[in-house]
Amino acid sequence: MKKSKMPSLQLSVLGLLLVCVFTVLSAKCPKLCVCDQIQLTVACVSKNLTQVPPTIDEITVKLDLRGNDIQELPSGAFKHTPYLTHLAMQRCNIRKVREGAFRGLGRLVFLNLANNNIDILYQESFDGLSSLKQLMLDRNRVEEIRPGAFSQLGFLNLLSLTHNQLVYMPNMAFQGLQNIKLLRLSHNSLNYLDTEAFAGLFTLTRLSLDHNELQFFPSETMTRLPEVTRLEMSHNPMTYLGEEVISMSKLTHLFLDHMSLQDMSNSAVSKCPSLVHLDLSHNQLRVIQPFSPGTPNLARVNLAGNPVYCNCYLRPLREWGIISKVKLLGTCGGPAHLSGENIGAVYPKDLRCQSHDAMLKAEYEEANRNTPPPTAQPENKIKCPANCVCQAETHHASCENRGLAKIPKGFEPTTRLLDLRGNNFHYVPSGSFPGVAQVVSLHLQRCKIVDIEEGAFSGMKGLVYLYLSENDLTSISPDAFKGLPQLTYLHLEKNRFTIIPKGAFKLAPSLLTLHLENNGITKLEPDVLTGAENLRFLYLTGNSIEHLAPRALEQAADLDTLHLGGNKLKDVPTEALSRVGSLRELQLTGNPILWVGPNAFKPVERSLKELYVNNMGLERMSPDSLAGLGPGLRSLFLEGNLLEEVPDLQHFRSLEVINLADNPLTCDCPLLPLRIWIEKVNLKVRATCANPQEVKGRRVKDVHIFRACPGGESLPLTPTTTPQVPRAPKAKPMHLTQKRQAKFVKAGPRTTRKIVNSKKTKRRSPA
Numbered sequence: 001m002k003k004s005k006m007p008s009l010q011l012s013v014l015g016l017l018l019v020c021v022f023t024v025l026s027a028k029c030p031k032l033c034v035c036d037q038i039q040l041t042v043a044c045v046s047k048n049l050t051q052v053p054p055t056i057d058e059i060t061v062k063l064d065l066r067g068n069d070i071q072e073l074p075s076g077a078f079k080h081t082p083y084l085t086h087l088a089m090q091r092c093n094i095r096k097v098r099e100g101a102f103r104g105l106g107r108l109v110f111l112n113l114a115n116n117n118i119d120i121l122y123q124e125s126f127d128g129l130s131s132l133k134q135l136m137l138d139r140n141r142v143e144e145i146r147p148g149a150f151s152q153l154g155f156l157n158l159l160s161l162t163h164n165q166l167v168y169m170p171n172m173a174f175q176g177l178q179n180i181k182l183l184r185l186s187h188n189s190l191n192y193l194d195t196e197a198f199a200g201l202f203t204l205t206r207l208s209l210d211h212n213e214l215q216f217f218p219s220e221t222m223t224r225l226p227e228v229t230r231l232e233m234s235h236n237p238m239t240y241l242g243e244e245v246i247s248m249s250k251l252t253h254l255f256l257d258h259m260s261l262q263d264m265s266n267s268a269v270s271k272c273p274s275l276v277h278l279d280l281s282h283n284q285l286r287v288i289q290p291f292s293p294g295t296p297n298l299a300r301v302n303l304a305g306n307p308v309y310c311n312c313y314l315r316p317l318r319e320w321g322i323i324s325k326v327k328l329l330g331t332c333g334g335p336a337h338l339s340g341e342n343i344g345a346v347y348p349k350d351l352r353c354q355s356h357d358a359m360l361k362a363e364y365e366e367a368n369r370n371t372p373p374p375t376a377q378p379e380n381k382i383k384c385p386a387n388c389v390c391q392a393e394t395h396h397a398s399c400e401n402r403g404l405a406k407i408p409k410g411f412e413p414t415t416r417l418l419d420l421r422g423n424n425f426h427y428v429p430s431g432s433f434p435g436v437a438q439v440v441s442l443h444l445q446r447c448k449i450v451d452i453e454e455g456a457f458s459g460m461k462g463l464v465y466l467y468l469s470e471n472d473l474t475s476i477s478p479d480a481f482k483g484l485p486q487l488t489y490l491h492l493e494k495n496r497f498t499i500i501p502k503g504a505f506k507l508a509p510s511l512l513t514l515h516l517e518n519n520g521i522t523k524l525e526p527d528v529l530t531g532a533e534n535l536r537f538l539y540l541t542g543n544s545i546e547h548l549a550p551r552a553l554e555q556a557a558d559l560d561t562l563h564l565g566g567n568k569l570k571d572v573p574t575e576a577l578s579r580v581g582s583l584r585e586l587q588l589t590g591n592p593i594l595w596v597g598p599n600a601f602k603p604v605e606r607s608l609k610e611l612y613v614n615n616m617g618l619e620r621m622s623p624d625s626l627a628g629l630g631p632g633l634r635s636l637f638l639e640g641n642l643l644e645e646v647p648d649l650q651h652f653r654s655l656e657v658i659n660l661a662d663n664p665l666t667c668d669c670p671l672l673p674l675r676i677w678i679e680k681v682n683l684k685v686r687a688t689c690a691n692p693q694e695v696k697g698r699r700v701k702d703v704h705i706f707r708a709c710p711g712g713e714s715l716p717l718t719p720t721t722t723p724q725v726p727r728a729p730k731a732k733p734m735h736l737t738q739k740r741q742a743k744f745v746k747a748g749p750r751t752t753r754k755i756v757n758s759k760k761t762k763r764r765s766p767a
Contacts, residue, residue, distance in 0.1 A: 004384040028057040035060075040083075044068065046684050048699070052077045063085040067684045069093050073101040084108050091115045091684065093634070103128035114138040119165075121149040127137040131557045132156055138184075139163040148658040152175035152675070160184040171196035181203050186232070187211040193218045210234040210255070215417060215441055216394055216464075217245045226250065228273070234258045234566030237464060237489075240367050240416065247271035257302070259487070260440075260464055281305045281330065287313045290320030303330030303343060318343070364621035382412045389413070399423065400443075407432045414438055421445040421467070428456040442467040445491075448472060454479035463487055469515070470494040479504040486510050493517040493539070500524065506531030517563075518542040524552035524576070536560040543567050550575035557584050564590035565612065572596055578603035585610040589637075592617060600626035605629055614659070615640035623647050630654075638663065639686070648673040658683060667700060669709035677699055679715060 011051060011691045028037035030053035033044040042060050044053060046067035056063065060081050068270075070092045078084065082104050085372060094116035102108070108129055118140040126132070132153050142164040150156070156177055166188040173194075174180070182202055190212040198221060205227050212619045214236040230253040238256070241264035246254070256317070261283035270277055273294045280288075282305035293296065301321075303450065308314065310332035321328045321344065332338040338346060384390035385408035388399040397415045400406055400683060401422035407429075411418065418439050423448045433439070437459055449471040457463065463484050473495040487508045497519040505511055511532050521543040535556040545567040553559060559580040564573075569591040577583065589612045596618065601608060605628030618641035626633075630651030636658045643663040649655075665671060667689035678685050678701050687700040695703045706712040 001019065009292040028055050030055045049575065050702070054080060056081050059083050064088045066739070067092070069232055072096045072098065075100040076103060077101050079104045081105075082107070084112045088112045088659065089116070094118055097122070097125045099124040100127055102126060106130050107669045109133045112136040113140070113161075116140050118142055120144045120146065122146050123148040123151075125149060125655070127152050129153060129437050130155070134158040135162070136160045141165055143167065145170070146171050147172060148175060148676050150174055154178045156180055157648065158182045158184075161188070163187040166190055167192075167213075167611040169193045169197040170458065172199055173197050175200055177201060178203065182206045184208045185212070189213050193221045195220045201225060202227065204228055208232040210236070212236050214238065217241060219245050219247065219393075223247055224301045229253065231255065233418055234279075237440075237463065239263075239464060240438075241265060241268040243267045244271050250274050252276045252297075254683065255279045257283070257305075257673050259283055262462065262486075264288070266290060267292040267294070273297070276300070288317050288331075290316050298324070298326050298430075300327045303328060306330060307333040308343060309334050310343065310346055310351055311335060312351055312353040313344075315348050318348045318351060318552060322348070381409055384412065387412045395438075409434060411436050414461075417441045419443040421447065423447050427453065429453050429457055430455040432456050433458075433460055435459075437461050439463055443467045443468075446471070446472070450474070452480040455482050456480060458483040460484060462604050463490075465489045467491045468495070472496055474498065476501040476504040478506060480504065481508045484508055488512045491515045493519070497517055497521055500528045502528055503530055503536075505529065508532070509534065511535055513537040513539075515539045516543070521545055523621060524548045526551040527555065529554055529555040529572040532556055534558070539563045541565040545569060548573040548576040551579065552576050554579045556580065561585040563587040564591065567591050569593060572600040574600050574603060575600070580604065582607050584608060587612040588616065589613070589616050594619045596621045598623040599627050600625050602628050606632065610635045612637045613641075614638055617642055617702060619643070621645075621647050626652075644691070645670050646674055652677075655681065655683060659686050661686035661688065663687070665700060666691045667698075667703050667705050668692070669706070669712075671700070672709045672712050675706045675712070675715065696747045 029042070030044060032047040033042055033053065035042050035057070040059060040061040040205045041064070042056055043064040048544055049065065049068040049239050050071060051070055052065065058080055059653045061083055063081065063084055063086070066088050070089070073094060073096070075098045084105055085107050087110070090112055090508070094113065094270040095118065097118060100124060105128055108537050109131055110489060111129065111132060111134070115138070118137065121142060121144070123146050126149065129152060133155055135153065135156060135158070138160050139162070142161060143166060148601070150159070153176060157179060159177065162184050163291065166185065167190060169190060169192070171194040174183070176201070180203055181205055183201070184745060191207065191214060201224070203568045205223055207228055210232045211234070217238060225248065227250055228248055229250050231248070231251060231395065232255045232257060232281060235258045236254050239262050239616050241261065243265040244267050245265070245703060246269050249272070251345065252274050254272070254275060254277070254332065257279045261280065262285065266283070266289035270292045274297055276297050277300045278298065279302045284307040285303065285459065286309055288303065292753070308330060318328070320326070327345045330343045330552060332341045332343060332346065340352070340693060357460065364652065366443070367710065378532070382390055382392045384397065385399070387402045387404065388397055390397040390412060395414050395416040397411050398419040400419050405425065407420065407425055415436050416438055418436065418441070421443045422445070427450060428444070429645060430453045439460055440461070440462055442463060442465065443465050449468065450473065450475070454477050460483065464486050466487055468492045473492065474497060484507065489507070490511060490513070493515045494517070496514065498521060500521060502515065502525065508531065510563070512534060514535060514537070515538050518541070521540065523546060526549045532555055536559060538556065538561070546569065553576050555577060561631045562583060562585070565587045566589065569588065570593060572588065572593065581603060584607055586604065586608060593616045596613070608629060609632060611629070611633060614637040626647050632652060632654055634654055635650060636652070636655060636657045639659040639661040643692065644666040655708045665687060674687065678687070685701070689695045689698050689700060689703060695705065704717065707715050
């Protein structure tokens with residue numbers, strides 16, 4: 001009996017093997033892609049694809065399309081792959097996501113669209129993604145979220161929109177996110193959040209709003225977030241936190257570091273009973289009052305990087321920290337005998353003023369500061385000039401586009417944002433802003449201003465942002481900015497300057513960022529930045545600059561960013577760069593520089609991270625033109641030039657981005673170092689051959705010419721396309737029953753595939 005069953009058993013095994021073979025042969029794998037039939041994954045990474053491959057096997061679970069050129073996702077782009085759970089499409093140059101592009105992907109749980117060019121999120125962009133849990137949209141160009149854009153994403157846990165161009169967040173922007181836990185909005189330009197911007201996010205526990213342009217804490221908006229425990233607001237230009245401004249019952253960690261805080265009420269966080277950690281580091285706080293009751297769980301307050309003066313003014317806070325068992329982090333900024341001491345280690349008795357009388361006086365002043373005398377004015381009425389709108393809660397005053405001929409006076413002393421743009425002032429006389437010492441941001445754009453008198457802004461001790469863009473200024477008095485010790489950001493773009501006014505910044509010691517784009521400046525003379533010793537960011541794009549004097553940047557020795565794009569420079573200003581040894585970003589885009597000589601960037605070799613020498617008509621570069629930049633440079637933009645060869649890049653080990661597109665490269669032996677370098681780095685290098693004619697239009701990486709050059713013998717051969725064997729009928733989706741038996745299927749010949757036998761495999765008929 002046993003012998004009679006043997007042939008039947010052999011037939012069963014043979015049948016099983018035939019089923020496996022048919023299964024493998026039925027699998028689709030697009031040309032240039034790599035397919036894993038066990039894990040049901042398809043990878044088509046950096047293959048210059050312009051559309052989603054239509055021949056992907058419908059049972060694919062994970063699809064990786066990173067680094068292609070799919071500029072638009074049409075409706076139904078993934079209708080042939082309904083079983084996808086993970087989709088990666090970073091760096092695909094995507095500009096538009098059409099309505100219904102993801103329709104049919106009801107099983108998708110992870111979607112990554114980072115590093116693309118998407119600018120608008122439409123109402124039905126994500127229609128059909130009913131199971132999605134994580135959506136990554138970082139580093140796009142998103143500037144608008146249409147109502148209902150996320151209404152179909154009821155299961156989403158994580159939404160990341162960092163490094164985009166969002167300026168304003170409208171009401172109900174995130175409607176439909178019923179299970180959201182983490183929302184990232186860092187590194188945008190948000191300056192206003194509507195009251196109901198976060199309405200409906202009842203499950204959100206963590207919100208990141210750091211690195212934006214919020215000048216005031218959005219109190220009402222935040223009260224719509226009942227479950228948030230961690231809030232990151234770092235790197236926003238806030239200068240003041242008022243009474244009970246933060247009211248979030250479950251908040252445990254609050255990050256307010258690296259802002260511009262000069263003062264805060266002692267009851268600012270009194271409506272946060274769960275608060276444990278408060279980070280106020282790297283602000284401008286000199287005196288901090290003891291926190292009022294309301295934060296019984298507070299354990300740590302980080303004050304590092306503040307100019308805290310450890311004298312009698314600090315004693316109340318130190319005593320409160322001891323009694324409440326709150327750890328105070330940071331060091332004393334003075335006086336000399338306590339400078340550098342840990343605040344938490346200084347005994348209260350050592351926190352003294354110069355004398356006993358001085359100490360009593362300081363305590364008296366402190367007490368009076370905490371309880372200001374009542375004003376006769378009713379609480380609900382504030383001072384506001386005619387034709388203006390003033391808001392008590394936000395401390396904003398606006399007279400925008402009212403056709404005013406004179407700068408109005410009589411604003412509330414507590415005003416912090418004053419918007420006067422779009423009027424007809426023509427000039428700003430001395431003493432134009434009396435009684436508004438607390439204004440942080442002043443807007444005077446498009447006011448037809450031709451002159452600013454000495455002392456025009458006198459008394460504005462708290463001014464940080466000054467916008468004078470789009471006026472008719474041709475020069476500025478050296479005393480125009482007198483009385484602005486805190487001025488940090490100055491906007492003078494789109495005026496009529498032909499030179500940078502010498503000495504104009506000598507009375508602005510805190511100036512950090514200077515915008516002079518789109519003027520008529522023709523040259524930078526020596527000592528032009530006198531007084532701007534703290535300048536870090538200088539923007540001169542779109543002028544007519546032909547020459548930078550060797551000492552033009554000498555006073556700004558710590559410059560971080562220099563934009564000189566769209567000017568008339570014919571040479572790299574190497575001598576001028578020798579004065580800014582800390583420069584990290586240099587933009588020379590669009591200058592008529594035809595030749596870059598040796599050691600052109602040598603003065604900034606240790607600091608430079610981003611270099612833009614694109615779209616200049618550049619014809620030649622010395623082999624040593626980039627000498628010294630190799631170890632540290634992260635981004636190199638050379639696209640849109642007339643280069644036939646490029647310098648050897650073998651020492652560039654830290655590059656994250658490089659663009660050589662639109663150059664007429666000659667693919668011959670002199671270009672071999674570039675070809676070898678491309679093989680070694682894990683980067684998408686856009687470089688195309690223009691010569692010789694037989695390889696015109698092909699990628700440098702894909703041509704065989706270099707193998708004939710001395711030293712090019714080891715380069716790999718580019719895979720060639722071979723005819724494919726006709727496919728067998730398609731099997732049923734196996735990931736719904738059991739794993740496939742074929743290990744890897746790669747695009748190309750389908751005649752040799754590895755078959756793995758399994759004792760547990762059941763016999764199935766082809767569908």
